Amino acid sequence: MLHIYNTLSRTKEPFKPAQPGQVRMYVCGMTVYDYCHLGHARMLVAFDVVQRWLRASGLTVDYVRNITDIDDKIIRRAVETGRRIGEVTEYYIAAMHADERALGVQSPDREPRATQYVGDMLDIIGKLEQNGLAYRADDGDVNYAVRGFAGYGKLSGKALDDLRAGERVAVGSAKRDPLDFVLWKAAKPDEPEDTKWPSPYGLGRPGWHIECSAMSKALLGLPLDIHGGGPDLKFPHHENEIAQTEGAFGGTLANIWMHCGPLMVDSDKMSKSLGNFRTIRQTIAQGEAAADQADYAVNPREAEMLRFFIVRNHYRSPQNYAPDNLVDAQNALDRLYQALLNVVPDGSPVDWNSAQAQAFKAAMDDDFNTSGALAALFELASDANRTRSAQAAGQLKALAAVLGLLQQDPASYFQCTTRYSAASLAQGGATASNELDAGQIDALIAARAAAKQARDYAEADRIRAQLREAGIELDDKPGGITQWRRA
Numbered sequence: 001m002l003h004i005y006n007t008l009s010r011t012k013e014p015f016k017p018a019q020p021g022q023v024r025m026y027v028c029g030m031t032v033y034d035y036c037h038l039g040h041a042r043m044l045v046a047f048d049v050v051q052r053w054l055r056a057s058g059l060t061v062d063y064v065r066n067i068t069d070i071d072d073k074i075i076r077r078a079v080e081t082g083r084r085i086g087e088v089t090e091y092y093i094a095a096m097h098a099d100e101r102a103l104g105v106q107s108p109d110r111e112p113r114a115t116q117y118v119g120d121m122l123d124i125i126g127k128l129e130q131n132g133l134a135y136r137a138d139d140g141d142v143n144y145a146v147r148g149f150a151g152y153g154k155l156s157g158k159a160l161d162d163l164r165a166g167e168r169v170a171v172g173s174a175k176r177d178p179l180d181f182v183l184w185k186a187a188k189p190d191e192p193e194d195t196k197w198p199s200p201y202g203l204g205r206p207g208w209h210i211e212c213s214a215m216s217k218a219l220l221g222l223p224l225d226i227h228g229g230g231p232d233l234k235f236p237h238h239e240n241e242i243a244q245t246e247g248a249f250g251g252t253l254a255n256i257w258m259h260c261g262p263l264m265v266d267s268d269k270m271s272k273s274l275g276n277f278r279t280i281r282q283t284i285a286q287g288e289a290a291a292d293q294a295d296y297a298v299n300p301r302e303a304e305m306l307r308f309f310i311v312r313n314h315y316r317s318p319q320n321y322a323p324d325n326l327v328d329a330q331n332a333l334d335r336l337y338q339a340l341l342n343v344v345p346d347g348s349p350v351d352w353n354s355a356q357a358q359a360f361k362a363a364m365d366d367d368f369n370t371s372g373a374l375a376a377l378f379e380l381a382s383d384a385n386r387t388r389s390a391q392a393a394g395q396l397k398a399l400a401a402v403l404g405l406l407q408q409d410p411a412s413y414f415q416c417t418t419r420y421s422a423a424s425l426a427q428g429g430a431t432a433s434n435e436l437d438a439g440q441i442d443a444l445i446a447a448r449a450a451a452k453q454a455r456d457y458a459e460a461d462r463i464r465a466q467l468r469e470a471g472i473e474l475d476d477k478p479g480g481i482t483q484w485r486r487a
């Protein structure tokens with residue numbers, strides 16, 4: 001039986017959806033004002049693996065991941081670049097979808113946008129006002145009164161006073177308590193017109209937290225089986241969602257809270273101010289991704305390496321991004337693909353009674369222990385290499401599909417260049433400009449075949465050596481076919 005670590009109870013719990021067989025899962029998505037970075041990649045892949053495993057376990061899943069398309073950062077970006085809010089958000093939504101496709105992340109079942117649910121948000125704010133949990137402040141904002149909600153702090157596991165100690169009240173703030181947060185922001189005269197909605201409190205826009213209370217209830221109903229998000233959302237965002245939803249409707253917002261761990265860069269927190277900020281497209285684009293195009297050409301070998309890099313780590317553990325770790329991930333993924341290149345898989349579905357599939361399942365059922373599940377894949381790869389069994393290779397490919405891995409054609413995979421090899425790192429991480437392209441390589445292989453045909457073995461060996469010099473390894477197959485791969 002599947003067990004999931006619940007941030008709320010701080011224990012692994014047996015997973016029992018409220019309606020047997022049906023999972024209602026809500027994950028907080030992106031604020032669309034910039035390109036997705038590697039921390040986003042981690043969140044996207046982590047919950048993609050979760051929903052894939054729930055479905056592979058025979059459950060029906062309704063997976064909702066929202067888009068925050070109104071927010072201070074979006075407004076700032078729109079004003080700075082002279083664009084409408086909708087232009088900024090459409091662009092970065094398309095860019096996010098391009099990143100997801102590159103990483104093999106399946107689209108959520110529904111992807112609601114905050115601006116489509118302002119009416120639902122105002123309904124909740126009205127209920128909170130009736131319940132004495134919301135007040136209009138002197139500056140025109142409507143705030144949540146945290147001291148009125150007894151459960152405040154239960155998710156982050158902190159008492160109100162401890163949480164309060166970290167907060168400072170801004171001078172002139174109209175909040176009654178430093179932890180009170182904004183439900184509805186009053187419009188300011190200098191703000192663009194497309195940031196203003198009518199409300200009983202005058203023109204304004206919703207605070208950030210209220211959108212998830214509105215969208216999760218409107219689309220999935222309460223309680224959610226799983227509510228997930230990135231590590232920095234536990235407090236205050238998710239704490240505030242609980243206060244809003246449970247304060248307005250009673251009951252429980254979510255039975256299980258899941259948070260993925262942080263992604264560090266060289267053991268530091270990734271942040272724009274530290275200058276160690278990396279986007280997904282910087283990491284896996286074929287060449288440079290154009291700065292003004294949402295979509296981009298992806299290097300499929302590197303893109304799957306990034307997914308593999310994330311999946312091999314347990315989703316709750318901190319993960320460190322460092323060049324050596326990516327090289328290590330690329331090498332490990334190469335080993336799995338090498339097995340599929342050596343032995344053609346038989347195309348059979350997963351045999352869940354096999355020892356490896358059982359081990360895979362036991363690992364995944366233990367709070368999505370993907371590193372344990374990958375161990376089963378490596379075992380199948382050595383089986384396939386050792387016994388040349390098409391069935392072992394077939395099981396490798398079929399089980400890997402559950403994790404969204406190993407579905408590329410192995411020969412094409414190895415024909416892609418990768419920046420994540422020790423040699424290319426030594427050259428500064430760039431792909432060498434004198435590297436041969438596929439057309440040049442094919443031409444040299446044809447010339448070598450012609451030389452062999454003419455019994456000019458010296459010339460054939462010279463071409464092989466020339467290719468090896470350029471990092472291309474040849475593999476002569478029966479029937480005169482020569483496969484090549486980049487070392």
Ligand SMILES: [Zn+2]
Pocket residue numbers: 027028029212237
């Ligand atoms: Zn949220």
